[in-house]
Amino acid sequence: MRGQKSGLINNSDVSLSHGKHKNLEGTCIDKGLVQNRSKPVKKKPSCSSGRGSCPEEMHIKSQHEKCKAAQQSPEYVKVTPTEISKWRFKVQLEGEGTYECSATGLVFEVSEQALVRYSVLSWSETSELLPDSWRPAGSVYDVDVVNKDPSVLKFIHFPHSLCLAEPEHELSISVLHVKDRHADIEPTVDFTASHVKWRVSSLSPVGPIIPSRQHAKHHGAVLVYKQQDHLEQFCFHVFLAPNNKSEIKAIEEQVLSSGKKLINMHLSAACRLEEKNYQLKSKPEGKIMPSQIEFITEGTMLKGFFVAIFDQPPPFELFLMDPDINQELWTARITKGDWADKEEPKPRKITEVQSSCQKKMARLEVMPNNNPLLPDTNRGQALSSKQLMQVAETLGQEWGRVGLYLDLSTTDLDDIKEGEKDVTMQKMKMLERWQRRTPGGEATAQDLLRGLEDLKDLPVETRQLLTDMMNGSLTLPDHKANA
Template sequence: MSRGAGVAESSDDYNGSSEEKDCPSPNLDTSKDSKSGEDSSSESNSEIDSDNEEPKTEKINGEGGESPTQEASTQVKEWKDKEFPTDYLNSEYIKPHCEHCNAENKHNEQVTPRLLSRGQFLLKVDAEGIYECTETGLIFEVNRKVDIKYCVLSWSKYADLVVKPWAVGGPLFDVKCDPTCLTSIQFPHSLCLGHHDSSMTFKVLHVKRSGGASLEYTVDHSASHVKWRVSSLSPVGPVIQSEDTLYHHGAVILYKVVDHNPSLSLRVYVATNNESFIKDISKSVKHSSKKFMKIDKPPVCQKLLQNGKKYRLISEPEADITPEEIEFVDGSLLKLKSYIEVYLEQPVEFKLLLVEMDSEEIVWKAKLRECDWVQHEQSRNVSKSSTGGNRRRKMSSTLPDEEVYDKRMKQTDTSEGAKTLLTDTQLITLAGKLGKEWIKIAIVNLELDISDIDAIREKEEDVTIYKFRMLKKWQEKEQSNATVQNLYKCLKNVSVEIQGVLEGFLRAI
């Protein structure tokens, strides 16, 4: 993968901003191999003086059967009754559908951060404790009141620093706060350890300002997280070394090409359930020469993915699929992410299935309906107006939140918005943009009862329909007050993306 690595002499940290910088040739410090449970020594911090010693290091060298269509169709018919659960989270951070891995960390206090510009999160905690971020899965142990800023970074920027026998174990983060307030960080990992964790070694890759990195001891690891004692802060993320096969939690992510053609063209990404990887996919789609919309379907694979295993994508009714089969590799370090193209000349309701070729077991499946891909005229208006809104937000990003909100309201003609009731089209558009925090929004912002949410979730429906029904419940409660402007006021403290959609509704009036 990369050249041999030498020992970095500098203890300076990398002062990474949320805008990732190019990384020079790797200089890798590595602590002696250890199983989890060993503690890390503290490293001197570039911002706060400390007498702690550097971790001990040593040099390491790193190097760097297709089935016929008719048979496939028969298999699909047999699988039609084997429906998967549909209650999944619409978020970059996707919890795996795995009883072994989801049994962890239920005792931690769940906190939702504020979304800042450029994908940064801000978490404000008022007291000592252990807090789990609902958006990223990060767990922070703090010893007093502190504000923590953090964002997800791309592993591909630092590919040369991850040398064999080490492999990516989970997302890479840039965390910023007063390090003396932060005792430990637990990073979510994307592997299913099952009964093989005794043969696995986790460490944390700590990127330095000099362009090199060190591998630092972990305190412990669980079925879902890797715990690291904070030495100093700069880009950090878990890596793993294993004597056995690595089993990855997988995710399947769908994007539709938006154009004027009557046909239907999709990109299907098969990824490890790693937020850095998923964010890379989002960036790749965003910077494509084509326009795309994300199709919100349960992304989590129901069977673990393995490097080197072959998988086939099947459509019923039949579609043009290129390639029809893929060999899975963890592409976290790859700049270009591979995908499968699905093309239907005449769009109809259809089903997609990802199948492991050796066992012919279903790994993932979804049913796609016309409402999943129809691009309403209203959505196009929202997209155009949101672009202008983003420019204004960048200009005013230094203003306090209330001033920014007041300025937006002044820029938006709300006289008609105060009288215009929301349409079902607008509600379904907004539902598609709401993330995993939709239940909290329903209770805190829209003042719905938890019984309302439970009633909505009794039916096995797509998560977007849950969110739509939640908004309809608010509309029924508000009646004549269920206006665009009223909803805008209710959701003023939600994400910038949601505000942009509502601003588009106001301008379209």
């Protein structure tokens, strides 16, 4: 794993917005011009921007004026995916053609009808496989075609975070293709202002990269969270990241695991950033720590951020500065109403507790034993090998966390990965190992669902499948085909 830096972030292809917005909208300040070219050689392509909104509005819309003017994307068929779980999707492509996912900006070229399933990964998950001589240039995705040969998916166009409006030199963009426990660096077919086109060789995690030696600017995301459990003061956490989903996902995960009550203020906006230090300032002046943060594109486990603290309530403004030229790159105004929005009579903790209780009660209603404190005299039949395989096929990249929630150790998971190369079979072996350790080896769907009750990103289809099994379905559907 690469060393952690106190800098900002790395990859997830979202697009962001410049332009002038009021109050909750951040404003990026950039006055350049742009040209649009389509060839990958000796060109001045324009910048990327994310398109569309996803089931949970994952995009920060990129409206860098120089890039917008040059970035007229082809008229692909726009498709809206089904969200399987957080950061995991599936979409049915109805026939030969080129389709663009409204949630991620991914573009798929297929030779026939296909059901495509894909997940956003964090670069920190693959950073140990990325040589130091390369840096991420967009999000990394794990893509799969369900029940068909991968060859039906001919090309994938990956959104990138590079700002190519005024390139100082010709860029070389490749992809990192993760295969089992190693990775290959593969060439791309073409790249444009917003996407990198890759010919599918096999399906496993892939993401765009550029050589570290190449100087490049990135569309940057400024993500502002307000901390509402910070005593009597007004506290904000401000993250910088390349404008791509992998890094935005990593920030979300870091925020959720922080133990603090941090709420996204949706002040995000796009600005062009390069790998150097930046400052955050405010009006009126508040306490801001640290004084500077380095914007980096290398995938790291922990992302650096500014903390801005004010003794008095809003309004106030935040400014991202380039200290080398004393120039404002981004600004946002926060009003008293913005801070109070989440403090109105919408008690999040109570709502969350009620929602959690309702979900637990709903699950208990379908369980043979409605009192979890009583012995399970009617837990149902033990899961068969076929049923375990059906469960395995619904799991995505989170299957390792599933194993940990089922009390397997990291050594168990490493042993499984070492002994089995096929990912689906790795998931199956993980479930079999859990089953063997269940008293009597008679693990049921109820046992499995209870063990995973607190796993937040358990796929919806996994939970539904286990519920169906608990309800006594004798003829189970092929969930892989319907995933």
